[in-house]
Amino acid sequence: MIKTFFDWLKQPMGMIAVGIAFLVLFSVAAFGLYQTQQAPEQPIQFPHKTHVAFGIQCLYCHPGASKGPSAGIPTQEKCWACHNQIQKTQTSALLAPLKDAVIGNTPIQWVPVAIVPDFVQFNHRAHIAAGRNCEECHGDLTQMTIYENPQVMNMGWCLNCHVEAAGEDQEKLIKLSDCGTCHY
Amino acid sequence: MMATLSDLKISEVKLSGKEAGKWGMVIDQDICTGCQACVAACAMENNISFVGEEDAGYGRSMHWIRIERFWEGEYPEVKMTPNQPMMCQQCGQAPCEPVCPAFATVHSMAEELNLQVYNRCVGTRYCANNCPYQVRSFNWRDYERPEPLPNQLNPDVTVRRRGIMEKCTFCIQRIHRAQDQAKAEGREVVDGEFTTACAQACPASAITFGRTDDPASLVSQLMKRRSHGVKHLEELGTLPNVTYFKGG
Structure with missing residues (x-):
């Protein structure tokens, strides 16, 4: 039974079947990956660009960003x-x-989109105080309806910016590249 | 040229650093009553799991701080020595660090503490076996927190899952919070502004926490005033940052 099946796989029809199976697996995997990069479904199709166009500041609705770890959702x-x-x-x-x-x-x-894993302790206040602007991490919201991350928010992305911010300052580099600054 | 991460050499930084660490703790065993308030406070602050009766029987209890009791003498003349709170000593030369194959336990150059990076940990438990103080605990299971217990979790501390090693962090989340607060107000962190959960909970004030590199801090003052402080297993060259006082 098993032997005849493997013999059939070597026939032209069997080869095509193997090819189709691979294609299906590949597309399912690709679709799965694509799904992880999509903005989640929100209860309201919130148009960021309209609100920004009216001149409303980011901090009016997300005031926590200048005060503490979480920017907050209104x-x-x-x-x-x-x-x-x-x-x-x-x-x-x-x-x-x-x-x-x-x-x-x-x-x-609301479904939070710009999130970090539980083992990352992110603090908005420190970043705002260091002179970072919202759009440097969150992208150009004058063009966005529902918020989408403009880039993958992973540790390499964090560290690149941290090392750049430290520049020549060794003490700052030690602080900004220390594991314990974000992970505890 | 801009400095990069690979330009930093840990050994150089360590050698150039001060002999005393940055943060330190002083424990007065004569005042300690062994009430376990620190143990409870630590568990609450740091989201430590409750392992339950069965796993505790296997010796899998999870505590970042424990009260050790010892006895002296033979049966009729048994004498108990003072209670000894024991937590991670935040060694300057920690035996746990070089053995980790995943670099999950690393030395913080900024805070001069021993870190446990949970997302790196793969659970080999080598660090716990190499710790002379036996203060590391391992998550043998995902211990459940029935409702409404998840509501008391501290959002500043990672909730660890199965297969992760953990230990006392000297409440690094409080250190960061105090530093952040001080920075927001444009000043330096003041001694006594914040303290660890165990020190805060201690009803007898037997635990004192602060900067050991600052001669004006309460910890440095206590260490100076009472010169007979003991650092446990100092002969191993671990450079522990916790000082014990007994029989003063």
Whole structure:
């Protein structure tokens, strides 16, 4: 039984079958990889570019960035402060989830996109204080609807910037390339 | 030319560094009552798992600090020696570091502490076997935290999973938080501004934590005032950063 199967695999039809199997496996793997790089589904199709175009500062909605580790995602109350004065909020279908959230007093379940693993301790405040701007890591939000990471946020990417920031300063380099600065 | 990571040589930095480490601890065994408040506080601060009865029976209890008790003399004349809180001594020349095949336990050049980098650890347990103080603990399982216990996890500390070695960090998250706070306010970290969880919880103030390289700090003052401090297993050349006082 097994022997005849392997003999069949050596026939032209069998070769084609092996080829198709490989192609299927490859495309499934490629699709899986592609999926990991996609922005997740959000409860509201939040248009960052519209809000930035109105001149709203990043720190107005994400005030934690200048104060502590987490930048924070605004609650529906913050959205409502502006949106209840806007006529479009009442009519737009895209904004219906926001209206429901405010009326029902249920939090909007935003999905964080720019995240680091649990074993990384990231602090926004230190980076803002060091003179980094939001768009240096988070990309040009004047062009984005739902937020997407402009690059893979991995340790090599962090360290490149840390080493560059240290420059000639040995003491700073030791601090910025120390494992314990981010991992504990 | 810009300095790169490969230009740094650990040995050079170590040799050029001060003999005393940066952070240190002083433990007064005469005041310690062995109440285990430090053990509980440490477990809360650092998200340490509770292994349960069965695994504790196998000697797999996880504590970053423990109270050691010893007895002296033969049966009718048994005398207990003072309680001895034992945690990672944050050795200057740590025996755990050179044996790690994954470089998961490394020396922090910035804070002069022994680090355990959880995402590098592959769980060989070589470091624990080489530690003369027996202060490292290993996650033998993913110990479950039933609801609502996950709510008390400290967000500043990694939640470790199965197959990871862990140990006392001198509450490095508190060090970083204090440094960050001080930097935000444009000043230096003041001695006594923050302390480790064990020192904070100790009702008898038997544990003191601070900068040993700063002669004005409380830790340095205590070490100076009482000259008979003992560093455990110092003869091994580990350069421990915890000083014990007993019988003063």
